[in-house]
Amino acid sequence: MSKKDGKQVRLKWSVPRDMRAIYANNIIVNHQDGVFQIYLFDAVPPPLLDEASLDSLTEVEAMAVARIVVSPQSMPGFIQALQTNHKRYLDSADDSNDSEGND
Numbered sequence: 001m002s003k004k005d006g007k008q009v010r011l012k013w014s015v016p017r018d019m020r021a022i023y024a025n026n027i028i029v030n031h032q033d034g035v036f037q038i039y040l041f042d043a044v045p046p047p048l049l050d051e052a053s054l055d056s057l058t059e060v061e062a063m064a065v066a067r068i069v070v071s072p073q074s075m076p077g078f079i080q081a082l083q084t085n086h087k088r089y090l091d092s093a094d095d096s097n098d099s100e101g102n103d
Contacts, residue, residue, distance in 0.1 A: 022065045036075050038068040 024040035031037070043062035048054050070078055 024065055026062050031072075034072065036070040036072065038070060039064055040066040040068070 022040070022042070024042055026041040026043050028039040028041070029036060030039075041062040042065050043060050045060045046057070048057065
């Protein structure tokens with residue numbers, strides 16, 4: 001909830017139906033000019049057909065798929081949301097692993 005002149009104003013969350021989901025497996029976080037910049041990347045290694053291909057591989061391109069700019073005031077809430085959901089995921093994965101062993 002946001003507060004305006006002592007009055008609480010609720011946020012109405014809206015996600016467009018046609019919003020694309022983009023996969024990212026790397027992240028860089030910078031802070032400058034009074035904001036945090038979060039860059040999300042997708043790095044896909046090329047298929048390697050043999051050991052010689054692996055030996056000749058010197059780099060894998062990580063393509064930026066999104067840049068998110070966050071104010072310092074909002075960053076603690078972002079971090080908390082990520083930590084909370086990551087913990088839920090880990091707890092859920094632990095529960096799944098426990099139930100698999102009880103067949």
